Amino acid sequence: MNTARALPNRATARTWAGLGVLVLALLLISVDATVLDIAVPAISAELAPTTPQLLWIIDVYSFVLAGLLVTMGALGDRIGRRKLLLLGAAGFGLASAVAAWSVSPEMLIAARVLQGVAGATLMPATLGLIRAMFTDPRQRTIAIAVWSAMAGGGAALGPLLGGWLLEHFWWGSVFLINLPVMLVLVVLGPVLVPESRDPNPGRLDWVSAGLSMLALVPVVYAVKETAAHGPDAVTLSIAAVGVVAGVLFVRRQRTLADPMLDLNLFALPRFRTAVLTNLLSVFALAGVLFFGSQYLQLVLGRSPLGAGVLLLPGMLASMVAALVSAWLVRRWRPTRVLGAALAVAAVGAALFVTLSAGPDAGVLWFVTGFVLVGTGVGVALTVSADLVVGSAPAERAGAAAAVSETAYEAGVALGVAVLGSVVMAVFRHGLDVGGLPEARWAAARESLGGAVETAHTLPEHLATTLLTSAREAFVSGVHIAALITAAILLIAGIAAARSDRSKDRAAEDDSGRPSVSAGGGSRVGGTAAG
Numbered sequence: 001m002n003t004a005r006a007l008p009n010r011a012t013a014r015t016w017a018g019l020g021v022l023v024l025a026l027l028l029i030s031v032d033a034t035v036l037d038i039a040v041p042a043i044s045a046e047l048a049p050t051t052p053q054l055l056w057i058i059d060v061y062s063f064v065l066a067g068l069l070v071t072m073g074a075l076g077d078r079i080g081r082r083k084l085l086l087l088g089a090a091g092f093g094l095a096s097a098v099a100a101w102s103v104s105p106e107m108l109i110a111a112r113v114l115q116g117v118a119g120a121t122l123m124p125a126t127l128g129l130i131r132a133m134f135t136d137p138r139q140r141t142i143a144i145a146v147w148s149a150m151a152g153g154g155a156a157l158g159p160l161l162g163g164w165l166l167e168h169f170w171w172g173s174v175f176l177i178n179l180p181v182m183l184v185l186v187v188l189g190p191v192l193v194p195e196s197r198d199p200n201p202g203r204l205d206w207v208s209a210g211l212s213m214l215a216l217v218p219v220v221y222a223v224k225e226t227a228a229h230g231p232d233a234v235t236l237s238i239a240a241v242g243v244v245a246g247v248l249f250v251r252r253q254r255t256l257a258d259p260m261l262d263l264n265l266f267a268l269p270r271f272r273t274a275v276l277t278n279l280l281s282v283f284a285l286a287g288v289l290f291f292g293s294q295y296l297q298l299v300l301g302r303s304p305l306g307a308g309v310l311l312l313p314g315m316l317a318s319m320v321a322a323l324v325s326a327w328l329v330r331r332w333r334p335t336r337v338l339g340a341a342l343a344v345a346a347v348g349a350a351l352f353v354t355l356s357a358g359p360d361a362g363v364l365w366f367v368t369g370f371v372l373v374g375t376g377v378g379v380a381l382t383v384s385a386d387l388v389v390g391s392a393p394a395e396r397a398g399a400a401a402a403v404s405e406t407a408y409e410a411g412v413a414l415g416v417a418v419l420g421s422v423v424m425a426v427f428r429h430g431l432d433v434g435g436l437p438e439a440r441w442a443a444a445r446e447s448l449g450g451a452v453e454t455a456h457t458l459p460e461h462l463a464t465t466l467l468t469s470a471r472e473a474f475v476s477g478v479h480i481a482a483l484i485t486a487a488i489l490l491i492a493g494i495a496a497a498r499s500d501r502s503k504d505r506a507a508e509d510d511s512g513r514p515s516v517s518a519g520g521g522s523r524v525g526g527t528a529a530g
Contacts, residue, residue, distance in 0.1 A: 015133050018192035019143050021185055022126045023150040025089060028181045029119055030154025032096075035162035035174045042171035049105035056109050059221075064116025065123075066220045066409040067213035073124035073402025074260040078204055080197040081125045081132070086189050088121030093182035100172035111175075127401035131389040132196035141326045141386050148322040148382040153315075160312070163305045208260040211249035216406065218242030223417040261403070265391065270335065273499045274387035275407045277338050280492045281380040282411030284345055284485050285318075287419030288352075288373055291478050292366065298452055299357050299471045310363055314370035321378030334383050339497025341379035346489035348372025352482035357471035376489070381408075422484060423477035430473030 036058060044054060076084040095114035102108035130147060134140035165173040222239035253259040265271050289311070296307035321341075328337045351369030388404040431451065451470035455463040 010136055010139065014192060018133060018194070019130065019146060021188045021192050022085075022129060023147055024181050025085065025122045025185055026126050026147060027150045027154045027157075028092075028178055029122055030151045031158045031161060032115070032119075032175075032178065035158040035165075035177075039162055039166060039171045039174045042166055043108070046171060047102070047105050047108065049108075053105040053109065057105065057112060060109055061112045061116040061119070062409060062412070063217050063220055064113055065119045066406065067217040068117060068120035069124060069402045069406045069409065070212040070216075070261055071209040072120045073128065073405075074209075075204060076121070076125045076128055077197060080195045081128045082189060082193050082195045084121045085125040085129065085193070086186055088118045088125065089182045089185045089189070091118035092122065093179050093186075096175040096178035096182075100175040102172075123405045124401040127385065127389055127404065129193060129196060131401070133194065137390065138326075138330065140390065141329055144386045144389070145323050145326040145382050148325075148378065148385060149319040151381075153319050160305075160308055163308065203258060205252075205256060205258070205260055208249060208252055208256070211245050211252065212260070215242050215246035215249050216409075218245070220409070223414060226417055226421065265403070268391050269499050270387050271391040273335060273338070273496050274384040274391070275403060277342065277380050277492060277496055278384040278388070278404055279407040279411040279414070280488060281342070281345065281377045281384070282408050283415040283418070284349060284373060284489055285377045286412045286415030287481060287485060288349065288370060290416045290420050291423050291474075291481060292370060294449070295355065295366065295475070295478060296363070298449060299474060300363065310367060311370065313367055314374035316374075317371045318374035318378035321375040322382045325379040325382040328379065329383060329386070334387055335499045336497050338380055338383050339493040339495075341376045341383070342489045342493030342496060343376070345373045345376025345380065346486040346493065348374075348376060349482050349489060350486040353479045355475055355478055357468075357475040419481040419485060422481045423474065426477030426480050427470070427473045430476055431469055 043049070043057065049057060072084065072088075092115060095111050095118055099108055099111035099115065102111055127144075127147065130140065130143050134143045161177070162174050165177070218238045219242035222235045222242065225235045225238075249261075250263065253261055253263050266275075292311065293307055296302045296310055302310065325337065325341075332340075348369045348371065351365055351372065354365040354369075385404055389401055451466060455466045455470075458466065
């Protein structure tokens with residue numbers, strides 16, 4: 001072993017305190033992503049948005065966030081990740097205040113757009129700063145585990161916190177909780193978080209920025225619309241625009257001396273494996289949350305808060321697993337940990353085939369399955385994020401983090417769209433609307449919620465028949481979606497575990513992590529800090 005190689009700097013107490021400031025921002029974004037779902041009825045009652053306006057209030061944040069992640073990651077590498085983080089924190093706080101006191105749906109939609117812009121600066125900046133602050137590979141893995149655990153904790157806390165706030169305050173309070181946290185971040189960030197940037201960044205290519213947004217936003221929009229209403233010519237045309245823009249973006253990156261996104265990263269098998277694992281893990285989690293929350297509320301009859309409580313063990317398992325993953329990768333190769341984590345999640349997904357729609361249906365198998373899914377996804381997201389930022393040269397950490405976050409957002413959209421479409425296709429095929437007035441057919445077939453609402457307007461014998469048929473058809477759809485999810489996760493797990501046999505294995509050091517030398521890169525998991 002070569003003992004002449006320089007050892008990386010160990011993190012100090014101040015560095016760990018800086019991590020605490022960074023995860024505050026992530027915790028807040030994660031809470032904000034789920035808390036709004038609880039507030040939708042109150043917002044509808046107060047602002048009276050139309051159905052399209054309500055959908056934009058919910059979705060426009062994710063559209064803008066997904067479209068700007070790559071651009072903001074590259075911008076942070078150039079102007080400074082801490083500067084971008086602080087600008088984003090201030091902007092997110094301002095947008096939250098505007099959202100809280102919105103007096104019209106249009107004003108709230110505009111505020112959500114601003115939140116999306118600010119959120120796109122925060123996500124890659126936090127992960128990029130962690131890459132720069134923690135040059136020791138083992139400490140960086142622990143830091144990313146904490147980062148990942150806070151993301152899961154925020155997602156779990158959102159519905160519970162939102163429910164409590166709405167019971168005691170008005171709907172705007174779900175946005176005002178952002179302000180004190182962002183104030184702490186703006187005050188302590190300059191003190192505890194060091195600035196980091198690419199020392200030779202080159203110019204930011206605004207054409208690439210426009211193409212990246214034009215590629216991602218239409219695709220995410222088309223995926224969500226397909227999940228909600230099925231495919232049509234307009235939606236497919238919008239998706240085609242995104243695909244063409246994506247092809248043009250890739251071709252442009254190959255010709256630029258200073259590309260916004262270094263496509264050479266994808267030549268690293270472990271980088272590709274980590275990004276794909278990130279996407280598929282979130283794909284599974286988003287799909288399970290989509291049909292799981294409906295199963296608990298509309299099939300088993302649990303309240304929104306009761307459903308949130310039953311989902312909590314799985315989210316907590318995801319947090320704990322994220323922290324434990326730092327210990328796991330010290331003992332086994334990260335790709336093998338990824339493979340095992342995905343296998344655990346696959347077993348959890350497969351357990352959903354035991355769910356039933358009968359009056360004696362319990363929640364034990366659902367909670368057990370979701371705990372296993374949460375555990376596997378918690379480990380997979382943490383290890384994949386560590387591999388993504390560790391594979392990239394330190395000066396390109398922001399762009400690499402943006403790739404990871406873009407995969408996350410794509411996974412959310414695809415999970416809801418693909419698995420949601422499977423569930424709804426089986427639901428509509430199996431739903432018995434015989435005996436219903438023709439005017440009620442369309443509403444009953446739109447969704448499980450539509451069938452339940454239609455049943456409330458029918459005579460008792462018709463209502464009972466419709467509810468029984470709707471719940472059984474929905475659960476049949478869940479069974480098919482669960483098997484598809486389990487198969488995808490299992491195949492991805494096998495591929496991840498076998499990626500150790502790839503060409504870059506010779507470039508690994510004793511800890512089993514890859515090294516990158518391009519662009520003044522860093523040894524990851526070994527010894528030289530970038």
